[in-house]
Amino acid sequence: MSAFSCPECGWPFKDPSEQKNHNKRCVRKAYRAGPSYKTNISKSFLKARKTIEGTYEWALLQSNKATPNKLKIAFTTTPKEKLAKEIERLESILVFNESRSDRELKRLIAISHAFSTITNQLTQSDKKKLRKAAVRDLNSKLKPDTHMSNDIMDVYFKSGVRAVSSGGLPSLGKNK
Incomplete structure (x- = not known):
């Protein structure tokens, strides 16, 4: 039996260096770190979350073509906080669950894409506001x-x- 094991997933190791390398990309630890929109996570955890089926990052990598346009519009008009709660709920149901339903996976994909779209629109409008303020300041100086x-x-x-x-x-x- 091994002397070391991962506290999150229980994976056995022979020496501490293997455990240290594993901790950087442990799937369960990456899942517990939370979605990337909620917390700043390291690149290795982000990469690990992209491989876990049923997470927000995984859903963003999937195609959203099967979602009807009416549903896409409905999700993009939904408040950002409601979408975030729904993403967290679906993640808790789908991740590490062997009996996943395709319907829930498709819903997670559609909601994740809508949430990402809303977030990008907000950041673009913020950038426009900052740009306008900078131009106004520059014009007043010149x-x-x-x-x-x-x-x-x-x-x-x-x-x-x-x-x-x-x-x-x-x-x-x-x-x-």
């Missing part, structure tokens, strides 16, 4: 101060850079 004079040679940007290079206007071919 607007010239016209409080000083009406002469084009005396216009300075808020950053302190002169609008016209000394020696002539930029449109006349003078390099800055």
Whole structure:
């Protein structure tokens, strides 16, 4: 009998180095770590979760073509929190269960794809908002101060850079 075993799955080992390597990719430990949308998990656990049939990461790798469009639309209009709870419920039923039903697997796949779509839409809208704020901030910094004079040679940007290079206007071919 072996001296070492995995505390999560009970897999036997002859020496501690084998156990250390196994702990990085233990399937049961990866499942208990939770879905990737909920917690930040390591790449090795993410890879292990992709191999477990019935997890969120596994479902994202599956094709969603069999799901009717009406159902896809219904899932994408469902609140994100409800979809997350349903994913967790289905994972607990399907993972490590020998008698899985195809209906539940297909439901998990459809819900996982809808959840991923909603999450990506939110992050894209957040990125757009950040981009707009950055452009607005940049424009406010680059607007010239016209409080000083009406002469084009005396216009300075808020950053302190002169609008016209000394020696002539930029449109006349003078390099800055």
